[in-house]
Amino acid sequence: MRRTARLLTGASLAVVAAGALAAPAYGVGTGTGASAGRLEVYPSSAAPGGQVTVNTAACGDDGTAAGDAGAVGAGRFTLAPSTHRGEAIGQFRVPPSAQQGTYEIVAECAAGGRRISGDLVVTLASDRQPVHPRGSVKTGVGGALGPDPVQTAAGVAALAVAAAGGTWLLHRRARGDGI
Template sequence: MRTARVLTGAALAIAALGLAYVPALADSFGKLEISPSTVRPGDMVTVNTTACGSGGRGTGDASAVGGPASFDLRPGTHKEVVIGQFKVPDSAKPGTYGIGAKCDNGKEATGDLVVSSGAAPASAPASASASASAMPSMPASPPVGGMKTGVGGTSEESGTAEIVAGAAVLATVAVAGTWFLRRRGGGNRI
């Protein structure tokens, strides 16, 4: 019975530590907004994030797509947003690429850039081409391979949810194990 209590206590401690870690993980990674999110080789891309904080600065990394390994992120017109730009190389292959940013405050942000193939349509009317450039186009072929961010493999969307789900499973197992052992131990009494 003592072993069961020790194991239950250990499981609860692990679950509590997992839940305590969730806010720290969410605070260290932010979202990097990329505009336009779908481009062709040779296009200019603008990135921005709030991860660097008010008046913050940082460095972007577009080396996954063959772009610069370091470009500046500086405060934009909104004091809580930093902005940077880079050019997608003419040699970029179609696919989805992870673009990263590291802020001077230690926080990081990531986002996805989709590179499509093909040239802009030559026969489109002037008004149609103006509206087409404002809206991202669909990639010519589906992305292939893994994401290459250059700044790590953790993303805000999947990491937090997986940790919360794991902590919930551990807590459920601990409660069920305790209930089972108490119920089982109750039959031996006179």
């Protein structure tokens, strides 16, 4: 018993140690969710007419920045301090005339003039309407209102016979008649 407890304790300590060594360290040194040296673009892929949000921690705690999405045709926008400490956030809309491709979105911090950038991928939206399923699905299970009422009736009859036979056998066994 002692040996088993030692083995389990040793194994669990090894698993914990391995997990601690393999755990990724997100946000190390920045203290925020945004990357300190780049402009994060969300969503990273958008269709023409879509709203895009950008944020960064590169401009400091009270930093603001001037953003430029001119590469995609959206023009300039402002990044202002957000509710997340140390991050600046801004938004722009991808113009309906934007062409498919990857575009560089840039921002320049108001204090210090630091320039940061991120990529936006523009994908063309499909003109097709979504297709909604209709009809039945052949699962092999069948149903009371299935496509063949004769097979449904035969299945119900077989279940009724099986239930009656099972009840009769259980009743005989309870009386002691044997099977």
